[in-house]
Amino acid sequence: xxxxxxxxxxxxxxxxxxxxxxxxxxxxxxxxxxxxxxxxxxxxxxxxxxxxxxxxxxxxxxxxxxxxxxxxxxxxxxxxxxxxxxxxxxxxxxxxxxxxxxxxxxxxxxxxxxxxxxxxxxxxxxxxxxxxxxxxxxxxxxxxxxxxxxxxxxxxxxxxxxxxxxxxxxxxxxxxxxxxxxxxxxxxxxxxxxxxxxx
Amino acid sequence: xxxxxxxxxxxxxxxxxxxxxxxxxxxxxxxxxxxxxxxxxxxxxxxxxxxxxxxxxxxxxxxxxxxxxxxxxxxxxxxxxxxxxxxxxxxxxxxxxxxxxxxxxxxxxxxxxxxxxxxxxxxxxxxxxxxxxxxxxxxxxxxxxxxxxxxxxxxxxxxxxxxxxxxxxxxxxxxxxxxxxxxxxxxxxxxxxxxxxxxxxxxxxxxxxxxxxxxxxxxxxx
Numbered sequence: 387x388x389x390x391x392x393x394x395x396x397x398x399x400x401x402x403x404x405x406x407x408x409x410x411x412x413x414x415x416x417x418x419x420x421x422x423x424x425x426x427x428x429x430x431x432x433x434x435x436x437x438x439x440x441x442x443x444x445x446x447x448x449x450x451x452x453x454x455x456x457x458x459x460x461x462x463x464x465x466x467x468x469x470x471x472x473x474x475x476x477x478x479x480x481x482x483x484x485x486x487x488x489x490x491x492x493x494x495x496x497x498x499x500x501x502x503x504x505x506x507x508x509x510x511x512x513x514x515x516x517x518x519x520x521x522x523x524x525x526x527x528x529x530x531x532x533x534x535x536x537x538x539x540x541x542x543x544x545x546x547x548x549x550x551x552x553x554x555x556x557x558x559x560x561x562x563x564x565x566x567x568x569x570x571x572x573x574x575x576x577x578x579x580x581x582x583x584x585x
Numbered sequence: 586x587x588x589x590x591x592x593x594x595x596x597x598x599x600x601x602x603x604x605x606x607x608x609x610x611x612x613x614x615x616x617x618x619x620x621x622x623x624x625x626x627x628x629x630x631x632x633x634x635x636x637x638x639x640x641x642x643x644x645x646x647x648x649x650x651x652x653x654x655x656x657x658x659x660x661x662x663x664x665x666x667x668x669x670x671x672x673x674x675x676x677x678x679x680x681x682x683x684x685x686x687x688x689x690x691x692x693x694x695x696x697x698x699x700x701x702x703x704x705x706x707x708x709x710x711x712x713x714x715x716x717x718x719x720x721x722x723x724x725x726x727x728x729x730x731x732x733x734x735x736x737x738x739x740x741x742x743x744x745x746x747x748x749x750x751x752x753x754x755x756x757x758x759x760x761x762x763x764x765x766x767x768x769x770x771x772x773x774x775x776x777x778x779x780x781x782x783x784x785x786x787x788x789x790x791x792x793x794x795x796x797x798x799x800x801x802x803x804x805x806x807x
Contacts, residue, residue, distance in 0.1 A: 415637070464592035466589050496592075503599025503603070510603065528609075531606065
């Protein structure tokens with residue numbers, strides 16, 4: 387059954403590609419041991435900033451060209467119902483039955499909100515870092531520290547996300563939904579029963 | 586069942602925390618610094634050591650001990666051209682100081698070994714004309730400058746050893762200027778020439794708006 391539209395999938399993979407480009411180039415800029423392998427700081431900086439720009443331009447294009455926009459998706463991600471809140475508690479305690487979930491479970495909603503917030507934080511602090519490196523009047527904020535902390539928060543979230551999407555046997559079927567758009571009905575019934583019943 | 590708009594709450598919370606961090610982050614991290622002491626040493630080696638390597642004209646210069654010369658010229662009675670062995674034969678000094686970058690990061694307790702500039706001045710004998718020293722990097726066109734009085738501050742040195750190891754190419758091999766009282770852009774890497782002059786000449790970053798006297802905590806808008 388159809389789970390993710392083309393705009394949702396495009397946005398996801400645009401984010402994935404630009405995130406990993408920025409992670410790798412960011413680490414090259416940040417870790418001296420890597421910087422020694424790749425001494426051309428200007429080049430890695432350009433790729434890093436280019437990926438950030440590509441992310442925002444691409445996001446703008448996807449949001450404006452998607453038929454009907456992604457407003458419905460955003461509303462789904464925003465709203466946590468009673469079951470979602472119970473699901474969050476269940477995901478920690480693992481006691482009792484899994485509360486039934488819609489097209490997105492509460493963990494996925496939380497992941498989306500956290501990553502979206504972090505992308506904004508990365509962009510604000512990164513813009514300040516770019517400006518303060520070239521113009522003395524932009525200094526005085528802790529942009530580097532914020533950028534670093536955002537990285538330390540984002541990387542474990544992304545690792546957890548990738549574990550569930552690629553490794554964990556009961557959840558990794560969802561990768562097919564993000565690649566092809568569709569998932570098996572029996573899988574949907576088990577993991578997203580409220581959504582499966584609607585369709 | 587009542588829905589709550591938790592998604593936007595989390596999103597705005599993250600953005601708000603990030604923006605607040607721009608203004609209070611360093612104060613919070615200083616307050617939390619004692620916690621760093623309880624992190625096991627094994628973990629410390631996994632996290633970045635805090636250095637960020639900046640260069641203005643890559644690739645980085647390479648150091649060849651066979652051909653390297655440290656030149657000291659300009660307003661001196663005795664211009665010097667020292668081989669790497671000559672430099673290593675000079676009296677050596679060691680110190681542990683903090684390194685501050687103007688972009689906001691700091692590496693604490695850095696151990697340096699090197700040569701005091703007063704040692705070099707005794708050999709080259711600056712003339713009465715000499716008011717400023719231009720520290721010229723092998724990385725063209727990087728240069729920065731100190732007043733003669735600043736060059737003999739107690740913790741100023743030409744460092745060739747960082748920690749226990751010879752200065753790496755990334756850190757400015759074979760030798761960089763260290764003046765812990767000033768931000769890193771004054772601490773010229775890949776140093777190969779010192780020219781003494783009578784008039785102040787703007788350094789690389791000074792030409793781009795940075796302060797000539799880059800005192801940590803008292804310059805560049807801090």
